[in-house]
Amino acid sequence: MAENIDTAETQNERVGRHERFRGDYPIVVEGLVNRFGDQTIHDGLDLKVRRGEILGVVGGSGTGKSVLMRSIIGLQMPTEGSIEVFGRSITDADPDEALGIRDRWGVLFQGGALFSTLTVGENVEVPLKQFYPNLSPELMHDIARYKVLLSGLPEEAVNKYPSELSGGMKKRAGLARALSLDPELLFLDEPTAGLDPIGAAAFDQLTLQLKKALGLTVFLITHDLDSLHEICDRVAVLADKKVIAVDTVPNLMELDHEWIQEYFNGPRGRAALTAQALDELRQHMDQPIAAQTIKALDNPRPKKDKT
Numbered sequence: 001m002a003e004n005i006d007t008a009e010t011q012n013e014r015v016g017r018h019e020r021f022r023g024d025y026p027i028v029v030e031g032l033v034n035r036f037g038d039q040t041i042h043d044g045l046d047l048k049v050r051r052g053e054i055l056g057v058v059g060g061s062g063t064g065k066s067v068l069m070r071s072i073i074g075l076q077m078p079t080e081g082s083i084e085v086f087g088r089s090i091t092d093a094d095p096d097e098a099l100g101i102r103d104r105w106g107v108l109f110q111g112g113a114l115f116s117t118l119t120v121g122e123n124v125e126v127p128l129k130q131f132y133p134n135l136s137p138e139l140m141h142d143i144a145r146y147k148v149l150l151s152g153l154p155e156e157a158v159n160k161y162p163s164e165l166s167g168g169m170k171k172r173a174g175l176a177r178a179l180s181l182d183p184e185l186l187f188l189d190e191p192t193a194g195l196d197p198i199g200a201a202a203f204d205q206l207t208l209q210l211k212k213a214l215g216l217t218v219f220l221i222t223h224d225l226d227s228l229h230e231i232c233d234r235v236a237v238l239a240d241k242k243v244i245a246v247d248t249v250p251n252l253m254e255l256d257h258e259w260i261q262e263y264f265n266g267p268r269g270r271a272a273l274t275a276q277a278l279d280e281l282r283q284h285m286d287q288p289i290a291a292q293t294i295k296a297l298d299n300p301r302p303k304k305d306k307t
């Protein structure tokens, strides 16, 4: 009988597990090494993600952005190094301890990774069934419906199968599933890839709104320069098997590194910057704007004198 008594201790453990993380860095990666055979992907990679930020993660194809994300969420055991999420070690955790953290993040994988034989609502219910099997079916349906609406899908999408959705809707359905457990951390792997510019911009704005409304910390892998300019607080650049810089986009643009210069100051980078600046100007159109300011947008920023 004694084992059925809900002691203060067990209650405290439960409360503790659901308390939100209050530290500065929900993700801390130190000295990460990932090797596949004789291929070294990461070699001494360090990264700290700040609570409440949208951190963009960029790097050339194959630099290990997805492997980094998989390492952080415990799907890829690193060769060396330590990873802490919410102050708890992912690399040393026993399976039970890891489970205590896993229900506090949501992941939108590349392509959505929805179960094709389940409806959108059933997809959203998958994590609920895994982590809260005692919830009533009615409550699960209600939560799924709410998450679908929160992700900007119409209510009728709940009963649709992934094959009946457009690319943008599939991403939103994947997002609804990532939000099913009210996560503190959201991992998005190239969420705007394959979307048209309007769909991509709408998804960016949704991400920003959700971050603000739900107090999320967002780890956003992207190649989308517009997303970096529009919604990222900081951007981490992967190159040379490490994170070579983490900063705001304007600060990164000042760095003297070949890949960073090509990426942010190349034609596409400049176009994204101009678009964002014009967007901001449009929001202040009722105030007088110096013609000079607009002219400056079309001219590259003068480089800082490094001497």
Ligand SMILES: Nc1ncnc2c1ncn2[C@@H]1O[C@H](COP(=O)(O)OP(=O)(O)OP(=O)(O)O)[C@@H](O)[C@H]1O
Pocket (backbone or CB within 6 Å): 036, 041, 059, 060, 061, 062, 063, 064, 065, 066, 067, 068
């Ligand atoms: N399980 C694995 N076994 C062997 N090699 C792997 C494994 N997972 C990833 N790799 C390799 O690690 C490298 C980095 O892959 P990753 O998917 O993280 O790159 P990425 O930076 O996300 O690239 P992209 O921008 O093209 O999506 C690639 O060369 C990939 O082939």
